[in-house]
Amino acid sequence: YESMVEEINAATRSICIETFIFLLDDVGTALLDLLxxxxxxxxxxxxxLDAIGDMAAPKKIRATKQHARLAELTRAGGRVAFFMPKLHxxxxxxxxxxxxxxxxxxxxxxxxxxxTNISEQYIGPTELDSRWPDCSLRISGPxxxxxxxxxxxxxxxxxxxxxxxxxEPKPSDDGQVAQLMASGPDTAGDPIYDAFMSMIYLATDRLxxxxxxxxxxxxxxxxxxxxxxxxxxxxxVVPDRSIVRLADWAGETYLRQCQAAGATIxxxxxxxxxxxxxxxxxxxxxxxxxxxxxxxxxxNYECSLLMYSRQGISDVEKxxxxxxxxxxxxxxxxxxxxxxxxxxxxxxxxxx
Numbered sequence: 239y240e241s242m243v244e245e246i247n248a249a250t251r252s253i254c255i256e257t258f259i260f261l262l263d264d265v266g267t268a269l270l271d272l273l274x275x276x277x278x279x280x281x282x283x284x285x286x287l288d289a290i291g292d293m294a295a296p297k298k299i300r301a302t303k304q305h306a307r308l309a310e311l312t313r314a315g316g317r318v319a320f321f322m323p324k325l326h327x328x329x330x331x332x333x334x335x336x337x338x339x340x341x342x343x344x345x346x347x348x349x350x351x352x353x354t355n356i357s358e359q360y361i362g363p364t365e366l367d368s369r370w371p372d373c374s375l376r377i378s379g380p381x382x383x384x385x386x387x388x389x390x391x392x393x394x395x396x397x398x399x400x401x402x403x404x405x406e407p408k409p410s411d412d413g414q415v416a417q418l419m420a421s422g423p424d425t426a427g428d429p430i431y432d433a434f435m436s437m438i439y440l441a442t443d444r445l446x447x448x449x450x451x452x453x454x455x456x457x458x459x460x461x462x463x464x465x466x467x468x469x470x471x472x473x474x475v476v477p478d479r480s481i482v483r484l485a486d487w488a489g490e491t492y493l494r495q496c497q498a499a500g501a502t503i504x505x506x507x508x509x510x511x512x513x514x515x516x517x518x519x520x521x522x523x524x525x526x527x528x529x530x531x532x533x534x535x536x537x538n539y540e541c542s543l544l545m546y547s548r549q550g551i552s553d554v555e556k557x558x559x560x561x562x563x564x565x566x567x568x569x570x571x572x573x574x575x576x577x578x579x580x581x582x583x584x585x586x587x588x589x590x
Contacts, residue, residue, distance in 0.1 A: 239265065241350055246269070246272045246276060249281055253282070254343040255286070256339055256342075257339075257355055258527075259355035262307060268363075273285065274307075283316035286392060286393055290322075290336050337392060338528070338539060340355060346386055350377075351543070352513075352514075353374065353512055360372050367508075370509065377416075377543070381543070388418075388541055414546075416544060416546065418542075421542075422537075430526070430528050430534075433544065434524075443470065444471040444472075445462075445472045446517040446555075447462075448558050451489060451531045452489040452493060454492055454531070462501060463495060464499070467500055471502075473504060475558065475562055481510055493569055504562045506564060507565060508564055515557060517558060523550055524545070524554075527540045527541055528541075
């Protein structure tokens with residue numbers, strides 16, 4: 239939150255924000271007030287919201303306060319667009335395909351991105367016990383240019399307007415080595431899924447995963463199980479109870495399968511968390527917007543950053559260690575009726 243405020247205030251030319259949820263609670267309102275202020279000062283402000291994610295706001299807020307405040311941003315000179323509106327031409331794709339990316343770009347060269355939406359549930363000026371732990375990065379250099387290309391592509395899709403991306407900056411001598419992956423209906427194949435599968439099969443020492451949901455397909459679950467059987471330190475950290483109980487029931491069968499193969503399951507106890515990270519040996523770490531479920535891996539528009547440098551890998555390791563330290567280890571026992579219910583929920587995995 240502090241980084242977001244700092245970058246909004248420091249921008250001299252442009253602010254581009256693309257997010258799944260922008261809820262006008264105290265945090266969202268404060269940030270929108272800043273965007274309106276900067277737009278009035280002549281800064282180019284563009285706000286791209288997912289039309290379904292926008293529905294996370296309570297109905298009375300969505301119908302009155304939110305639309306009125308967004309209109310205020312427009313009157314101040316900013317631009318607001320909705321990705322895949324609920325009513326749209328079927329030629330533009332299915333309404334089931336949502337933009338789950340979280341990207342904030344300042345003056346086209348500084349980026350904040352990861353798993354964090356904009357509301358007090360995710361960020362804020364003061365600590366809240368009820369806030370969900372989450373993880374994002376501050377990025378500059380050539381990788382920031384790659385994020386700008388994604389935003390420009392999504393803005394063009396939503397509005398029909400081109401956003402100039404300029405030229406790619408040169409890497410710094412002391413920078414980290416990183417690679418941005420975008421996945422969704424606008425990309426060939428399933429790049430994030432393929433990268434995750436490669437990491438699982440290439441891991442030799444450790445494979446640590448943090449995800450608020452764990453509903454993989456059969457091939458990925460078997461890959462996790464195979465990694466555990468060959469002696470890799472497989473750790474899977476999930477909330478003890480997420481905000482989607484059906485997803486928990488579906489995921490528990492996969493978690494039990496991985497545990498039976500030798501993986502260690504950590505159930506985060508304080509509350510829900512929202513971070514999405516993966517660590518492979520001492521060679522690679524990932525932070526992004528994609529959950530470990532079939533909707534994120536095969537349907538949503540997502541982006542994740544692969545980090546190959548020691549500093550990024552170390553930071554991810556510390557974040558996972560902290561979450562795991564607040565978790566219970568192992569899946570609880572289950573009876574025949576519960577197992578039957580989990581099995582039934584598992585059949586719904588592709589829909590979750």
